[in-house]
Amino acid sequence: MAAMTDLSPTEEMNKYSQEMQVDKKILSRKVPTLCSARYGIAFITHLCNFTLRAQGIIMNITMVAMVNNTNYQFQFNSSTEGPSDSFDAQRSLLSKASVYNWSPQIQGIIFASVNYGMILTLAPSGYLAGRIGTKKVVGFSLFGSTLLTLFIPLAADHGLVVLITVRVVQGLVQGSAFGGQFAIWERWGPPHERGRLCSIALSGVMLGIFTAILLGGIISQALGWPFAFYIFGGVGCVSCLLWFTLVYDDPVSHPWITITEKEYIISSLAQQVNISSEPSLPIKAMLRSLPLWSMFLCGFSHQWLVNMIVTYTPTYISSVFKVNIRNNGFLSALPFIVSWITGMLGGQLADFLLTKNFRLVTVRKIATFLGNLPPSLLIVVLPYITTSYITTMVLLMIAVGLMPLCQSGIYINALDIAPRHSSFLMGASRGFAQTAAILSPTVCGFLLNQDPEFGWRNTFFLLFAIDLLGLIIYLIFGEAEIQEWAKERKLTRL
Template identity: 40%
Template sequence: MDNQVPPRKVPNFCSIRYGIALLLLLCNVIIMSQRVCMSLTMITMVNSTEPHGLSNTSTKEPQDNIKNPVYNWSTEIQGIMLSSIFYGILISQIPAGYLSGIYSLKKMVGSALFLSSLFTLLIPLAAEFGEALVIICRVIQGLFQGIALTTQQVVWIKWAPPLEQVRLTSLSLSGLLLGPCVVLLITGFICDSLGWPMVFYIFGACGCALSLLWFILFYEDPKDHPCISKSEKEYITSALAQQNGLLSSLPHLFAWIFAILAGHMSDVFLSRNILSLLTIRKLFTLLGLLLPALFSLCLLFLSSSFHGTMIFLILANATGSFCMGGILINVLDIAPRYYGFLKGFTNVIGLTGGLVASTVTGVILSQDQGSPWLKIFFMMVANNVISLIFYLIFAKAEIQDWAKETQNTYL
């Protein structure tokens, strides 16, 4: 009975595990919205026409006293405010990872989201009392965001079958890409119509409401969830019983190592004038798109043993990180002035591609009883090769004319 292989299960997008992924996606959207929104509200929070650094006192227009208070913060203080949240995120990573193995994930993720949202709500009030309180709020906010981002990954130890770990993880983490898009779309409108404090109130209130939903809907173990179907519960538990968690983590570990290696190698090539910037970008994009395609084909045709399968699977996943030194940073070369907007735009396209890929995979698996994975892998290889050819033909590495800042000169 222990050696019996469970029947293949077609991913069910209405299942509890996908509901949890959607809940975490929304959690990450809120977290990123709370983190990024101050970068946009700062424009209206600071009076750019007055000399900065004089005091924290707000210089308010009579008709705009409550809606849009304005402060005399120096550019140095603004930079500290915007970056202070990352100090909190940084110092929380190791403790959060350790505590996630001891305490309840339900309480850790839910409480971290709630407290991050609470300090988001407090930022407009803190601004009235001084820039120091804003910085403190941002650091504490980052501390709890780091806890939420780290501990949520542990959820999939018990909820994600091995064949769906990447799909469920990528779906939940896609909220980190969608969040900045949401902020860019609505923050300006909120500032104009309701005032910049409402940005913090809205995102903070949404986070508080979502944390309540988390406490109500999430259970740490599939066997404890009151709404899960018997078939889904058996599918998850039987699938997890047949795979080693360490082996599942190896592709992600090597992807991280290859990403660091790609960044270091590209900087060495550039600093020592070994290759031109355009050649570097094309080289690492070629490696990052072509090698995964080749190792995926090897996985299909040359992996006759368990160890061979694991090796090709790790290499197919890890070598994609070479794009870190190529196409993923290329936007900064051609349009640094619009880097934030273009990066957000391309992230949305990438997010859409990921969602479409998951849907198409499910359709193929449900309709093709012959060799569905063969078709899926060949589609992935074709997509990589076509994208690579397009990039090698059209790629540029110098600032484009449309992205250059124009300077008006007056005689």
Template identity: 45%
Template structure:
């Protein structure tokens, strides 16, 4: 089917999208849809900053010379306790604190994905971001009352972050033209990679000059302000946005008219559970989140164990892998859309290629980190590459659900995120346990587990992955649970 679509920049070119052929304009990066992607990028930066900041502040919060202390008492002088209190929390308790946010993330994923098709995305994302920020502000106070209250705050934080992360991705069902889906999605989701870079870059300076409690106050206040900005700037449908140009509105709505409708009378649960492509996406999500969570939360501890730096220097070095991961994520999204729009590779080949790069390269560079890093510079290079190359998954498994079932994207994204976040939860918890029990070679075991997960998941994905709409997700499907 050939058709001409109006574009905001007026420049058209012919594109074969696999199952239909149409003309599409060169993207206008000053358009409203790219503005929304940048706004979501900022939201994700704040969400990840709130999640990851404790991985570096923990070095300042805890008396590292007594990792198995029994009390919640401070060990500094009284005048310093007001600014920078220190607690006797064991390594195992620290691991539980860092991983506890995943319990909340797990609980909220599937309900958020389902409700995103019923309730206002504007209210769900904005409210969830505000409440996550509110509980971030409460963490320094919670720490004064004991580790249990900190864990509760982190779980509640995770609950609201899960709502924000799942529902925001449904935005692109109405805002992303088919051949810009990966580019727009990867740009917004790259905030999840830029967030750790930002927080690790400045947290050390904040801890050193203002005290670690100010880290939570600053990122909590930024989140509250950004949630208000979201309520003002975001509109759920292009036709309702007061600032969108007529040409961009027509372009988006005309492009999306070619897709299968995202509305559905009910969920074909049985068919979903019997779908191999959905399960291999979920399995790879497990491996991706396992690696990403471990590298996000424990990079400062790994660097501290290797080089014994102060918190400021540690923060600067820990931010580098996340900076490159963010750059790679944007490149991956752009490359995937270019391959598709120019008909260089089929959609399935693109998904498999980027998943291969995103799971295999981190495994290879992790092995290099263990066996070939004999100096400071080689260690940092391999650590950066192991972290950054995982971002290729942005053009693979992290968008693949939209290929196979666009009608159920919100629900299935929540489902695959649950399995993925289970990997993140297990990873961070197991890492904390191994670090507390193995004094000889804990990092060797931790990295080997990550490598095994990536390789096994990749093999299954290359065999069973699909990129076309599945029969149970088509509009003519009538068999429902």
């Protein structure tokens, strides 16, 4: 046993898999699913993503209370149905906390600032997590994000530059968590269960959006907008404690996993690829890989869609329907609870299709198609139906509900085409896609500021064009087979 402790986690897993002699068909029937260590890891990662995303986007709803005016002087049809509350309640709210005079363009920069830092750490954190372990990378990143969330109200009072700086640093640590977490599925995710495990973990993002936007409005109106940051900072403290206590980098080091589940996971991974402890990165081959580029570009276009909806849903509802911040929070959050549910079910659907002998590449492309094209089409329609808030909310719920299906498509495609380098590539793909999170609020804020009458239409048509282009590229060039440059090379000596 002492000898085992001298090995790295990867080497222990490789040695363990080589020594195992098990009947895998019998084993798979004995292994539990939901009540298992691997699903426990997925649900803790779900909580981590919930916390990080809530901390990152809570400002999207508190911004309605933080600025002097979010109406932007848009002149929509005055006979809109549904909520028509005046801004009197909102004005009384603003007396409880500091209020700032930020233009729509400045607000767009503030929204995007958290992504400025995130783009720098997504790829390196994936590579780092593959070396030192996901537990350390994600755990310390979650802790850093929590501290910065608690500091944001003070930063805002010290000026725009300080606030943007804090948001950029928060993006740096959050990028480490989002990019580093994928490495855990190299050692915890059996290939035919990765769709559901990753979907469970990633759907925490949508639950975080729903909760932050819903409670952010209520908290801001009841206590003042700074308390929204304090409360979600407290949630982060609890999440950190659970993460460091319950998460382990691989089945071999987990103290409570059953022998049956440990053998099942390691034998499943051994059938796919022998994990090398220090695989070199074939950078030149990666840069020439069309399947990899198609995954990157489609991820960019989907993130443009996601970030546009996440960032501007509260602002759009406020400008069109003139609701107070509490009702705005409820209406803005409603589509994301649908998204959370479909995100959880999407992985189950993808893995079910695989059991029905669908080709893996077909499943990935179906999931990606459904998560891209229908939502962007529905968003384009929104400016033409401003007379009915019910129709608007139904279309938003359908659009946002379909977006997470991509979690079983492009977002885990790196595990298919390059499992040995998946932690780096999944971080790198998210980092590349994150440039959309920087560009979309900035570009959209500019369009809304320049054209008050048609700003939303221009913004949504641009979204559709970008989303469609990325999807077409992926449908043509996307693959799900291990690429030649990702296969392990065996050296022979003469």
